[in-house]
Amino acid sequence: MKYTSQLFASKFFSIVLSLLLLNGCSLLELKIESQSEPLTTVELNTRILTREYSKHFFSEVESAADEISATYPKEDSLHQSYVLLWKIHAEEGLQQAAYQVSPKIALIDTWIFAAQMKQFFSPQGKGSGLFEGDVDFQTSQLLNNDIENMAEKLLPSSEFSDAQDFIKGFVAEHPFDSLMMRRTPALKAWLAHQNIDETEAVATLGTMPEALGDVSDRLGLVSEQMPKIMTWKAQLIAINSNVNANDINKTMESLRHTSESFQDFVKNNPEYMQNLVEQMSVQLQPLLDDLDMKTDDKLNQLSAERVALEIMVARERQELVNMVERERKAIAIIVSQEREKFTQDLDKVSQDVLTLAVDKVIDLIKSTIIYFILFILAIFFAPLGLGYFLGKRAAIKKTVI
Template sequence: MNEFKIIIINNRKMLRYGLIAFVSLLFTSCSLLKFETEQVPLSNYEVNTRELLQRQGSLSILAFNDICDSIRNNTTSLELKEATLRLKLNFVSGMEATVYQNPPIYALIDTWIYVSQVSSYLSNDDMAKIIGKHSVYLRSEVTKVKEDFDAFAKRTLRITHYSRKKKFVDEYSSNHLITSIDLERDSPFSDYTEYEGIPDTSFVKTTGTLSQVMSDFSNRVKFNSNALPKKVKWESQIIAMSAGIDSVNIQATLDSIQIQIERFNKIVEESPEMFQEGLDRLVAETTPLLRNIDIQWANSLRTIHHERVALDSMILRERLAFDSMIQREREIAFVKVNEMAVDVTKEAIRSVKETISSILIYIILLFVVILVIPFTMGYYSGKWATHHKRKKQCKPKDIS
């Protein structure tokens, strides 16, 4: 009986330990409910590449504008001045389109290609015919801009990646040349993904966290805010030159008008009867200029309006994209929560089933130990004792 008591005590301890283990499993399973809803951040390397690229892009634009301004200030040809303004305007627009892209490494490669293509275009013979005697200076300076960007790419890209990326840039630039002063060209996206063996669907893995996205958006708005007045000014000057007006000579024209007015004042004082004739001549001389100024002013206002509409449209697109991104991440997080809840429920049910099975096994063993074994032993012991007693009774008594 002491042995039976020991077995019962041990079974109770095992049952208590089993219940404690079951509760611990439930609390451990609940920890699976932890999940992350924020986006995958860009790595430090990608963030630094983006910031350095935007800075280098601004430096390249400044250097290119200085080259065009130097040529423009040293020529009297309206055609050449207009060409330099168009180059400045188109180069800024092209750099804006390449620098502010995702992912940052592709933005660097695309900008690198664009700078190389522009350098090749400005160094060819067709451009030399337009620039004339300034072609040697232009070719030398744009080559420096390209070399500066090459050096920047070498400093920024990892050593193991630089040679491979440079090979692609050189091959693509030489096979896809820019052929017009508009500096238009095709995007290298398809060629680059094929070269790197990256599927289109997994090319952009993440746009970064919310703070990284907003920082990039702020930089883009800042760039547009600085570039917009300059682009409007250049477009106004291009329109004026197309009408035969050199904006550099507008002040001289105004000075000439002032001289004419002073001359008319003198005529009025000396000969009032000639005032009407001089006034008519003044009106005839100034009317075309004032009409052109009015036209240019209207065109400038129209351009500013279009630029403002374009900026509003860009901000709206960015806002819609941002809202869509947040909604998409929210839906992904909701799906993850549902999946985790289902997994936790299944795990808890499985653990409960295993625990109940273990408990039932222990109960059956306990039942066997407490009831079956003693009953069986008693049965066979009684049977043996009865048999032994009958055997004794059946034994004949000894006769003295």
């Protein structure tokens, strides 16, 4: 029985030790890899949906702008420029609003930008007469309704109503004055409206994967939007530029003649060019010496910074090693204590089981002895007593007769 108890204790201890080590490793990994608090599910959904809305915004604005552009002749530089300005500044402004660190602030700023654009193209706004028809206003109204419906799903009802009132007042105070669509960040006003200190505006940047995902989204945005915006800006410059092909050809011809004249002068005046080279060498030498000195200083400074960086990295590495060692020792101490406690508990349980078993065996023996005695009495003495009783009864009957 003692050997069985020891075997059971050994297996149980192995399982407990494995669980403790695995748990300790996971805690250590969490401490090393993620010192930041992860974003909540609501914050992640808000970030994803806001950035998805930005792509919808870009598509709708471009489609509406192309539709408006088709209604004007290509020679109408004024309205074609207005169309390009709307696409450029609307998409640049929404990029700045939607791709912020805080998901909630990005949602509020995006909502504000859509509401400002709707107000700008409304019949009462300053952009109402820029284009014929109302495609610009209808598109802006559609985009504002989309972001408002999305915010209603993401925010609690009370917070949504409060944000709706705030945005209405903010847009009335900061309307767009022109197609430049200069965005007024609403962060400070929103924090003041919510009675939040500016130092608590951003609680966390999220975990490392969340931060890398944020950077990946921003890089993807740049790769998608930058070529389009640069093309629109080039078209805008071309539309409003007075330079034509003849002017360019004349300029290139003039540059060619100037280059040929300079080459002819150099070829026919070697002494003058040699003297010029000597004079330039004398004049430029102090500049070159100063440049060499500054370059040496910068290299020395860079070397010092590199050494300081190596020292800092070595110190951080040593601190990390020390932290891992402390965690390992702490885990070892915990495991040792738990093992000792488990051993003591197992010995106590074994003793209790043995004592209980002995008591039960003794009770069983006592009960067996009692039943055996009763059995002997029933076998040997019951017939004698019954015979004696029957004989006595028969003698009494004979006496009576």
